[in-house]
Structures are given as structure tokens and as C-alpha cells.
Amino acid sequence: MGSVLAGVLQLVALVGALALVHVPVGTYMARVYSSEKHLRVERWIYKGIGADPDAQMRWPAYLRGVLAFSAVGVLFLYLLQRLQGVLPGSLHFTSVGPAQSFNTAVSFVTNTNWQSYYGEQTMGHVVQTAGLAVQNFVSAAVGMAVAVALVRGFARSRTGELGNFWADLVRGTLRILLPLSVVAALVLVACGVIQNFSGIHEVGQFMGSSQQWNGGAVASQEAVKELGTNGGGYFNANSAHPFENPTPFSNLFEIFLILVIPFSLTRTFGVMVGSVKQGYAILATMAAIWLGFTALMMWTEFAHHGPALQAAGGALEGKEVRFGVGGSSIFAVATTLTSTGAVDSFHSSFTGLGGGITMLGMQLGEIAPGGTGSGLYGMLIMAVIAVFIAGLMVGRTPEYLGKKIGGREMKLAACYILITPALVLVFTAASMALPTPRHSMLNPGAHGFSEVLYAFTSASNNNGSAFAGLNANTDWFNTMTGLAMLLGRFLPMVFVLALAGSLAGQRPVPMTAGTLRTEKPLFTGLLVGAILIITGLTYFPALALGPLAEGLAS
Numbered sequence: 001m002g003s004v005l006a007g008v009l010q011l012v013a014l015v016g017a018l019a020l021v022h023v024p025v026g027t028y029m030a031r032v033y034s035s036e037k038h039l040r041v042e043r044w045i046y047k048g049i050g051a052d053p054d055a056q057m058r059w060p061a062y063l064r065g066v067l068a069f070s071a072v073g074v075l076f077l078y079l080l081q082r083l084q085g086v087l088p089g090s091l092h093f094t095s096v097g098p099a100q101s102f103n104t105a106v107s108f109v110t111n112t113n114w115q116s117y118y119g120e121q122t123m124g125h126v127v128q129t130a131g132l133a134v135q136n137f138v139s140a141a142v143g144m145a146v147a148v149a150l151v152r153g154f155a156r157s158r159t160g161e162l163g164n165f166w167a168d169l170v171r172g173t174l175r176i177l178l179p180l181s182v183v184a185a186l187v188l189v190a191c192g193v194i195q196n197f198s199g200i201h202e203v204g205q206f207m208g209s210s211q212q213w214n215g216g217a218v219a220s221q222e223a224v225k226e227l228g229t230n231g232g233g234y235f236n237a238n239s240a241h242p243f244e245n246p247t248p249f250s251n252l253f254e255i256f257l258i259l260v261i262p263f264s265l266t267r268t269f270g271v272m273v274g275s276v277k278q279g280y281a282i283l284a285t286m287a288a289i290w291l292g293f294t295a296l297m298m299w300t301e302f303a304h305h306g307p308a309l310q311a312a313g314g315a316l317e318g319k320e321v322r323f324g325v326g327g328s329s330i331f332a333v334a335t336t337l338t339s340t341g342a343v344d345s346f347h348s349s350f351t352g353l354g355g356g357i358t359m360l361g362m363q364l365g366e367i368a369p370g371g372t373g374s375g376l377y378g379m380l381i382m383a384v385i386a387v388f389i390a391g392l393m394v395g396r397t398p399e400y401l402g403k404k405i406g407g408r409e410m411k412l413a414a415c416y417i418l419i420t421p422a423l424v425l426v427f428t429a430a431s432m433a434l435p436t437p438r439h440s441m442l443n444p445g446a447h448g449f450s451e452v453l454y455a456f457t458s459a460s461n462n463n464g465s466a467f468a469g470l471n472a473n474t475d476w477f478n479t480m481t482g483l484a485m486l487l488g489r490f491l492p493m494v495f496v497l498a499l500a501g502s503l504a505g506q507r508p509v510p511m512t513a514g515t516l517r518t519e520k521p522l523f524t525g526l527l528v529g530a531i532l533i534i535t536g537l538t539y540f541p542a543l544a545l546g547p548l549a550e551g552l553a554s
Contacts, residue, residue: 004302007326010252011294014330017256018263025260026267026279032175033148033168034272042170049166056161059501062149065165066142066493070109073135077105080131081123090124091200091214103478108135110489111143111371113225113232113341113464114481116473120214120235125197132232133221137181140228141172143373146493147265148272150377153500154401155273160505162497176261177228184223184257191250194243195219218243226257229371231341231464239331239344240320251323251344255334262338262369263287265376273401277519282379284524289368289531290337293361297329300354318349318468329354336361339371341464348451348468355467356547359454362461363539364531365420371462377496383518384413384499386530390516390523400518402508409502416495421538423460423484428453428542431480440471446553450546455481460488 038046038053046053057065080087081096081104096104100117107114108131117123123132145168152162189195198215218234222244225232239245239254263283270279302325319328328345335342336358347358361368367378388405391398398405431437431452441448447469454467459481466472472481516523 003324003326004298006324007298007302007329010248010326011298011330014252014255014259015291018259021260022264022267022283026264027271029176029261029264029268030271032171033163033268035171038167039174042167042174045170046166051164051166053164053167053170055164057164058160059149059162059497062162062165063494063497065169066146066497067490069138069165069169070142070490073109073138074105077108077131077135078102080127081105084124084127087124087126089126089197093122093124096122096127099475099478100473103482104132106482106485107464108132108230108232109139110462110485111139111228111230111339111374112459112462112485112489113230114459114466114472114485115232115236115464116478116481118236119233125216128221128234129217133217133224136221136224136228136230136232137173137177138169140177140224140230140372141169143371144172144176144261144265145169145373146496147373147376148268150380150496150500151269151272153503154380154403156504157402157506157508160501162500162504177224180261181220181223181227184227184253185220187253188219188222188250191253192242192246193219193222193250213243222254223257226254226340226342227261227372229258229262229338229340229375231335231339233342239342240346245344248323248327251327251331254342254344255331258334258338258340258342259290259369261372262375265373266369269376269380275401275519278401281519281524281527282376282383284521285527285531286367286369286375286379288524288528289364290333293337293357293368294330294333297333297354297357298326300351300357301325301329318346320344332358333361335465336463337364337366337368337370339366339374339462339464341458343465343468346468347454347465348447352446352547352549352551352553355450355454356543356551358465359450359457359547360535360539360543362457362463363421363424364535365417366461366463367531374462378416378492381413381416381496381499382531382534383527384409385417385534386523386527387516387518388413389530390526394514394516396514396516399509399515402511403503403506404509409499412495412499412502416492416499417534419491419495420460420488423488424453424456424539425542427456427460427480427484431456431476434476437474437476440474440477442469442471446546446549450550453542453546456484459484462489 078101081101084090085095149162196215200212200214235241266279266283270276331344365378367375369375387398387400451467451470
């Protein structure tokens with residue numbers, strides 16, 4: 001079987017698996033967030049934290065819950081790293097430095113999982129399981145809660161109430177992420193992913209020095225790492241490491257885990273707003289972009305010119321031979337079009353245009369299908385903007401799902417789409433203008449610029465993957481990427497929840513003959529075009545200096 005055919009068959013199998021679970025998983029999540037019943041263990045948690053799960057919150061109260069919970073998470077994870085040297089199960093690793101502890105704490109709480117350290121040489125079992133793995137669950141649940149709050153804003157009328165953050169957080173963790181992660185972890189163990197608490201072992205000699213490996217609860221963390229679109233690897237090589245991702249089947253299964261909740265949330269959206277066709281329209285938009293990017297990535301990596309590349313069957317540099325070009329290309333697109341950031345190959349070694357595709361996927365806002373929760377609310381913001389553009393074209397007041405899109409709504413949507421590009425471009429410009437940050441670039445010219453642009457694109461969009469050619473473990477990059485992650489995560493949430501509150505307070509607008517039908521293919525095409533044009537106009541100058549210049553010169 002040829003490598004191209006193998007890649008296409010993997011893509012077909014993946015699409016089939018996602019289609020098979022779309023309705024049951026999406027409907028189940030809608031029931032979870034719409035249920036009025038509380039499980040006994042949930043009541044214990046509510047009592048322990050002093051929360052009333054039945055109290056409805058307006059958007060400022062909901063936002064305060066998000067920020068307060070996340071702030072406590074940052075503080076706890078920071079202290080856990082700083083105290084690692086005196087904790088049991090530390091594998092004799094010392095405490096993590098202040099700048100890196102801040103960066104890592106922010107990274108995992110914001111669902112970014114940017115790692116400027118070697119996991120197997122820095123973090124012991126306690127920090128990995130009680131710190132990082134816990135945040136893999138709750139940071140994903142926070143994103144899902146905010147998405148559900150926005151959906152309620154569309155579904156409700158003449159009320160500013162968006163539900164209860166604590167109930168949404170606990171249900172997302174206990175009823176969705178935890179059971180799915182248990183099943184996924186069992187599958188990964190069956191595939192050969194390790195799951196233990198062993199210490200450090202010497203496994204042989206290499207170039208005159210001994211090699212050492214430590215074990216860990218890898219399968220359980222790997223499951224929620226992908227399922228919650230987190231991306232932080234137990235080992236520095238991430239999903240390219242055989243302990244995390246040993247076989248082609250495990251590779252395809254991990255891609256499935258990355259995509260299953262974001263794609264299924266479109267069904268949840270359709271059920272909760274009372275129109276599954278609206279959910280299918282959003283799904284079609286996400287799927288069109290994802291399939292287009294995947295096809296383009298496979299073409300650039302398979303068809304690159306040069307006799308060596310043609311003899312190898314594609315651009316194999318930086319890719320695991322057990323996954324091949326096809327599996328690596330599908331994984332790279334899935335991880336950068338979501339907020340996962342996990343890698344089974346090194347994006348810096350992709351062709352110039354291939355690296356640009358991974359970067360552009362993040363710059364779209366990671367909305368096709370995006371992260372757990374963040375992808376859905378990002379796409380709904382873009383739908384609001386597309387409706388507004390359509391209204392201007394035909395001279396009608398824009399409406400979406402029976403809600404008028406007025407000046408207040410558009411200001412909030414505009415702030416949402418402007419904040420992340422501003423962070424990316426400002427931090428990148430500062431890093432290129434100052435002499436010290438430039439010393440972290442391991443490559444000159446366009447590729448070196450791409451390393452810095454990729455780093456802040458990844459941090460600001462809460463992705464977490466890296467171009468693998470930048471020394472990011474410096475005070476500058478630890479601090480600046482930490483700030484980019486914080487602002488890139490929580491400032492957009494402010495605008496999302498404010499928009500949800502504004503929509504929930506409106507009276508529903510009856511549909512007329514002149515109402516734009518947002519469940520039709522015409523609107524899907526308009527939405528895809530709006531996303532690509534807005535992103536292109538925003539980032540084209542920066543992309544032209546980096547991956548485009550490199551791709552055209554090669």
C-alpha cells in the first residue's frame with residue numbers, strides 16, 4: 001500500500017468514527033447541561049465549596065466564578081511546583097524555578113499546556129498527577145462551561161441568567177470528561193501506553209553516557225490531554241514518544257480523542273437552541289475548514305519537490321516513521337485547528353508551506369473544530385459577525401437565532417476577534433525588536449522569525465505547540481508567553497459572557513420572509529469566507545515575512 005493511500009484511508013476511517021459518535025455524544029452532553037438533577041457526589045462537592053448549584057447567575061457573577069476558580073488553580077499549581085523538592089514522589093527532582101513555575105501554572109490553567117521544560121527531567125509523579133493532570137480536566141471543563149453559557153444566551157429570552165458556573169464545571173468534569181477519559185485510558189493501555197508510578201531506570205549506553213527513563217501514569221494523563229484538547233505531554237517528545245503513542249492505531253485514536261468533543265458540541269448547541277439544523281450548519285463550517293486544511297497539508301508534505309523527498313515518499317524529516325507523512329499531517333492539522341498543541345512530529349521540520357498551515361490553523365482562532373468549548377463559542381462569535389456582514393449587504397437589521405445583532409453585540413464580537421491578533425503581533429514585534437529575545441532563535445532568516453511568530457500565536461491562542469527551534473526557557477519568553485496565555489484565555493471569555501448576557505436579555509424576534517436562513521448552505525459558505533478573509537487580512541503581512549517567504553524560497 002502506498003503512503004498516500006494509507007494517509008487517505010486513515011482520514012476516511014477518522015471521519016467515519018467521528019460521524020458515528022456525533023449524535024449520541026452531542027445529545028448526551030446537551031442532557032448533562034440541561035438536567036435539573038444533581039448526583040450525590042456532586043452534592044458533596046457543592047457542599048464542600050459552599051456553592052448553591054440551583055442559583056442562576058447573570059454574566060458578571062458567572063465571570064467572577066471563572067476567574068476566581070482559575071486564579072486559585074494558578075496559585076495551587078505554582079506552589080506545588082515550587083515545593084516539589086520536599087514532596088514525596090518527586091523522583092529526586094528539585095523545585096521548579098519561579099519564572100518557569102509561573103509559566104507552567106498559567107499554561108495548564110488556561111488549557112494551553114505550553115511546555116518550556118523536559119517533562120521527564122523536571123516534574124515528579126505528584127506534580128504530574130495532582131497538578132498537571134487535574135488541570136487537564138478542570139481547564140477543559142471551564143471552556144465547556146463558558147460555551148454552554150453562550151448557548152443559553154441564544155436559547156433564553158428576557159432574562160440575564162446564564163446558568164450556574166459551579167454546576168456546569170462539576171458536571172462537565174464528572175459526567176463528561178472523567179468517564180470518557182477512563183474508557184480512553186483503557187484503550188491506550190491496550191495499545192501499549194505505559195501506566196505506572198515507577199522510578200528512574202537506566203536503560204543502556206548511548207554515545208558514552210547512560211540513558212535514563214522514568215515511568216508515570218501516562219495513559220490516564222494522555223487520555224484527558226487529548227480529550228480535553230490540552231496537549232501537555234508527560235515526556236518532552238509528547239505524542240512522538242513511544243511511551244505516549246506507540247502504534248499507528250494509537251496515533252489515529254488520539255486524533256479521534258482530540259476532535260470528538262469539539263465536533264460533538266455542535267450537536268449539543270443544536271439541541272439546546274431547539275434546532276439541530278443550526279448545529280449542522282456550524283458543524284459543516286468546521287468540517288469544511290478542517291478537511292480543506294488536512295488535504296492541503298497532505299499535499300504539501302507528500303508532493304514536495306526534490307529526489308530525496310520523492311524517494312522517501314514525502315517530507316519525512318522530523319516525522320516518526322511508524323506514523324508516516326499521512327498520520328503526521330492529519331495529527332498536525334487536528335492539533336493546531338483545536339487548542340490541543342500535542343505533537344506526533346515536529347512542526348519546525350515540516351515544509352515551509354506545511355509549517356505555515358499549522359500556524360494559520362491557530363490564527364483562525366482554533367474554531368474548526370477548536371478546543372473543548374472554546375471552539376464552539378469562537379465559531380458562534382464568527383457566526384454573529386457573518387450575520388452582521390450579511391445584514392449590511394442586504395440592508396436589513398442582522399438577526400441570529402431570533403436575536404437582533406445590534407451595536408452592543410457587534411462591539412463585543414469585534415473586541416473578541418481583535419484581542420488575540422493584537423497579542424500575537426505585539427509580543428512578536430517586541431521580541432524581534434529587542435536584542436536579548438532574538439538570541440533564543442536557533443535559525444536565521446524567515447524560519448527564525450517563524451519560530452517567534454509561532455510561539456506567540458500558540459500562546460495567545462492557548463494552543464501550546466511549539467516550532468521546536470526556539471529556546472523558550474528564558475525569563476523573557478517564560479514571562480511574556482505566560483502573559484499572552486492569561487490575556488488570550490480570559491479576555492475573550494469576558495466578551496463571550498457579556499455577549500451571552502446581552503442576548504439572553506432580548507425578546508425573541510419572529511422569523512419573516514426576509515430573515516437570513518442561518519441553517520442553509522449559503523450561510524455556511526458565507527461563514528467560511530468571513531473566517532478566511534478576516535484572518536488573512538489580519539495575519540498576511542506576518543505570514544509573508546515567515547512561512548510564505550520560506551516556502552517560496554525553497
